[in-house]
Amino acid sequence: MSASLAPECNDVKERYDTCFLKWYSEKYLRGSDRENQDCAELFKNYQSCLKVALNERGINKLVEEAREDNKDNDVRLLSPPKK
Amino acid sequence: MVLQHSTTHTYSHPFPTVTLAYFLRYSSPRLNPFATHVLSTDTISSHVDPETQRLHTTRIHLKKSRMPGAVYKLLPTSMTGGGSGDKSSYVLETSIVDIREGWMSTESRNLNFTGVLSVVERQHFAIPTNRGITSETDVTTTVNFRSRIGEKLRDKFGQAQAQSDGWFFSGWGAKRIGSTIESLASNKTQDQMGKSRDGMRLVLERIRNTGMIGVLETLRRERQIQA
Numbered sequence: 369m370s371a372s373l374a375p376e377c378n379d380v381k382e383r384y385d386t387c388f389l390k391w392y393s394e395k396y397l398r399g400s401d402r403e404n405q406d407c408a409e410l411f412k413n414y415q416s417c418l419k420v421a422l423n424e425r426g427i428n429k430l431v432e433e434a435r436e437d438n439k440d441n442d443v444r445l446l447s448p449p450k451k
Numbered sequence: 452m453v454l455q456h457s458t459t460h461t462y463s464h465p466f467p468t469v470t471l472a473y474f475l476r477y478s479s480p481r482l483n484p485f486a487t488h489v490l491s492t493d494t495i496s497s498h499v500d501p502e503t504q505r506l507h508t509t510r511i512h513l514k515k516s517r518m519p520g521a522v523y524k525l526l527p528t529s530m531t532g533g534g535s536g537d538k539s540s541y542v543l544e545t546s547i548v549d550i551r552e553g554w555m556s557t558e559s560r561n562l563n564f565t566g567v568l569s570v571v572e573r574q575h576f577a578i579p580t581n582r583g584i585t586s587e588t589d590v591t592t593t594v595n596f597r598s599r600i601g602e603k604l605r606d607k608f609g610q611a612q613a614q615s616d617g618w619f620f621s622g623w624g625a626k627r628i629g630s631t632i633e634s635l636a637s638n639k640t641q642d643q644m645g646k647s648r649d650g651m652r653l654v655l656e657r658i659r660n661t662g663m664i665g666v667l668e669t670l671r672r673e674r675q676i677q678a
Contacts, residue, residue, distance in 0.1 A: 369670045370478050373491040373513050393663040397467040402504045418493055430562040434543050
């Protein structure tokens, strides 16, 4: 599995990724259990680890700026596709 | 100054598999040898909209910079921090999967160096509605290149100076640098897009041959070797 940008989060990331891929392929794609409760706890652990690194490296700020810059695109992405 | 190009492609794999390959495409160099430039991948948000059942995912990838060396040579070191262009850049990837309607929309944009060049790649994957073939998936890719370097330099040196003749970064000079950067990046990206398609195709083959369980097993074993 690919690494996390924060090496100290590799383990929790790995566990979450594995869970996500299993849920996605076995449940979401098959139309059952669309809520991903299976991985919620793992995601929380992963995020509390990752958050520190994102703040330290100023990545949070870059993401916010990109989102501000990008409101129009959100509208586009959220609208149904053109047939 | 904006440069855009679009391509379309058809994968001979069903739509659900293609969306899975999209999430897996950077997960391991053994699955995808064309992704060795990706240093890390992290998910920062993931949720299913309770009304639409769409899966919204945001990830951050750290990639070895794809900015061509020639771009760096064009720029003052005060803007690039020097070096040969061998830098890493963060990429923000947002995606939405609608499994009921059968489409996936994605967007990737660079988070740093945006003052020099911003690249936004959008992809739309869908079951081919006109042909009604569920074993294939159409994808449209659009990439936008925008360099604000001209504007930046004009701001930096002030309007008065920018209007004086002969100043390298003034008027058309600044504009030309912007569009040169856009076209250099665009050429490089066209090479890269072929590779990214090849990478997707390898991941898709892997899923077809060994199934998802087999893919997860490969990833797990690789991790054990590293540990």
